Amino acid sequence: MTISSENSASPAATAAVDFRTVDLRGQSLTLAGLRAAVPRAQGQTVADAEAKVQDIISAVRQGGFAALGQLARRFDGVAQDHPLVPAEALASALEELDPSVRGALEESISRARRFADGQRPRNIEVQLGDGAVVAQNWVPVARVGLYVPGGLAVYPSSVIMNVVPALAAGVQSIALASPPQKEFGGLPHPTILAAAALLGITEVYAIGGAQAIAAFAYGVPATEAGPALEAVDVVTGPGNIFVATAKRLVKGVVGIDSEAGTTEIAILADSTAQPRLVAADLISQAEHDPKAASVLITDSEDLAAAVRAELDRQAAATRHSARVREALSGPQSGVVLVDNLEQGIAACDAYAAEHLEIMTQDAPGVAARIRNAGAIFVGDYSPVSLGDYCAGSNHVLPTSGTAAFSSGLNVTTFLRAIQVVNYTRDALAEVSGHIVSLSGAEDLPAHGDAVTVRFS
Structure with a gap:
């Protein structure tokens, strides 16, 4: 080379x-x-960022909204009592959105919805014998946290990319976070807010970076300043190395899409x-x-x-x-x-x-x-x-x-495949001898007993 x-x-x-x-x-x-x-970035790596991100996660878990406020001052230069974006700010952002941008967002949403709707996998049911049925049902997670980055550019398109497949999956509770912007009074960029409002998302937070991922993963208790931020089941969205590292560190506490x-x-x-x-x-x-x-x-x-x-x-x-x-x-x-x-x-x-x-x-x-x-x-x-x-x-x-080894964000990111086993007495009897043989081979005789007891 x-x-x-x-x-x-x-x-x-x-x-x-x-x-x-x-x-x-x-x-x-x-x-x-x-x-x-092949070319790769040098210098700061995930390992370098890990200690800093771990400190941020610990601060959010221990300090709640107070810690989030301190981090907003430190990283974003804004003061905030509570990061929840007021409903009137969302409505105002949509009302004041440039008509050409709104038209572009609506077209993007339409196309993303058509593709997302086509991605949803079908439930299946397989009959393996008389009275022996195994099914697989796709069920949406209850709540998701979607991250939209800020920084050098504005990404209303990322609002669409996060929200549309979650809605197509049937998720009922959606929270969105984007970094607070000093020039917009400590709220996320108005175009981000407008895109959220256009999609019907009302729970939006002015939280950026690794601290947003931590808040989603572990939740934040209510204070006098405002309501709790309830923990989510899945966190998705792109970001910088600190966001990607935070997602890696909370994986297992919550699901993630990928390290984007x-x-x-x-x-x-x-x-x-x-x-x-x-x-x-x-x-x-x-x-x-x-x-x-x-x-x-x-x-x-x-x-x-x-x-x-x-x-x-x-x-x-x-x-x-x-x-x-x-x-x-x-x-x-x-x-x-x-x-x-x-x-x-x-x-x-x-x-x-x-x-x-x-x-x-x-x-x-x-x-x-x-x-x-x-x-x-x-x-x-x-x-x-x-x-x-x-x-x-x-x-x-x-x-x-x-x-x-991982995929881009899609409808299945927000779905779980649940297997359902439904056997009758005769169907269980047909395979009972095999179960007893295999449980003996694995030295787990109680597994076999759990079958034979049904016929004694």
Whole structure:
């Protein structure tokens, strides 16, 4: 593996994007080797954040709303007696929402609902013999806590992505949290509030970061300042490394969707790809955060060079140019050069991208061969930003390689599969001898006795 910086220290290059190269050509790497080779963020890790997040969780559990108020002053610069957003603030935010934004949100909601409604699995009932029936019923959890990040951007789309599948699953109690904003009087951004109101969510809290996850997981007792925040069964939503770490630490106390941290995009492209489209899509995700990851995987040096030139040109023209350049120049971003499409697919599976775009000949066929990705975007007209807003798919997706074993947010995140066993006397008698034999083999004779007693 070779890692190089493509830009010299010449004056003309100082403002250029330092989009590094990882050259895997001519190497036969194992899956573990590929995972070690592909670009990843360096510096702060989940392990580094864990101690800080553990302190926050402990503070919230012990101090309740008082601790949340202290954390709001510390991290958000706001003073609050109670983080529950007043109903009038939700109504006002919706009333004052720009009509074009409302129309866009309504279209996004409509498409997300249609896709979510189609995801709900059906209950099944299997008859294994006369009087021997086993069923599986999908039942929604009682209460969920949905997190919508703040920070460098505003994410009303994340309200939709969290709320719509929960509603489609049949969840009856939904709470939403988003960071308080100093410029909006300590409330979440008005567009966040408007999106919540548009979806009928009335329980909204001005709580950010790991402390929101802790409050959802453990609940917060009532005080004179306001009502209790009841604990939830499932916590979902994207966020930074502290949010992702908090979700990891409370998993088991509550269910979580996935560890959805700082965004990432990988693009698998060959010589047929259009450099300007590749560059635009890499930049679109780099725009989120200086730590965002943008990775191009290709077997074409010519394409890589052309994309690099487009990145310089387009990054200079975009509004958040400094942020984009920092993200594209970080160790988490770069070009991965491969020998051929086969090695490219292997590199994609090793990287397990949150968002994976396929820009190759026979893009649908290549997409069908990918095993590890949060979501796959096929061809020139399915950019990640389509999925961010209006595809109908969900943009709350696993990051940092966790797409190798976890899924994006969907209706089943909020459902449990309950198995129901219903045998008659004759049906139990038919298998009673097998149960006695197996209980004896496992040296658990009382298991067999629990069957034979029914026939004595």
